Amino acid sequence: MKYRLMKPGEESKVFDLVFRTFNEFIAPHYSQAGILEFLKYIRPSSLLGRLQKDHFVLVATAQRKIIGIIEVRGNSHISLLFVEKPFQKRGISRELVRRALQICLEGKSDLSKITVNASPNSVKIYKHLGFRQEGPEQIKEGIRFTPMGLEL
Secondary structure: OEEEEOOOOOHHHHHHHHHHHHHHHOHHHOOHHHHHHHHHHHOHHHHHHHHOOOEEEEEEEEOOEEEEEEEEEOOOEEEEEEEOHHHOOOOHHHHHHHHHHHHHHHHOOOOOEEEEEEOHHHHHHHHHOOOEEOOOOEEEOOEEEEEEEEEO
16 A cells, blocks of 8 residues: 555546545435535545645555545545445555545644544444544535544
8 A cells, every 4th residue: 555645647546546435435425416526526626726725635556456545634624535336344444534634734733633524424433433522413515424533
């Protein structure tokens, strides 16, 4: 397993991974409006636009294939965290978060907390990684999430 920053031109590969995983695990919990909103967010062009602003994407690869990703905004908020189904429950999410936190701290040395808006089925995973719920589940533009944070 290798971990590295996403390279230019890999936006479609990241989209494919997130799209497949989202459809299987998260879409069943969303309204049609939420699904459409999420799909707009993960479009390759949207991803590229965010990377040119204040986001970064770290990827996990196995045999040169992207099998996991984490996207972070402003060195303080996890926007996306997805791992291919066959590679789940192997510590890849934990390692992606750990490595992303290192990058965040390098870019923002006074960082005291990282946040995430966890999808319904990922709350348990984030709790396992040390995040705490910071409010009730919410729905915005059809996207269901629970605000969570990790104190550093």
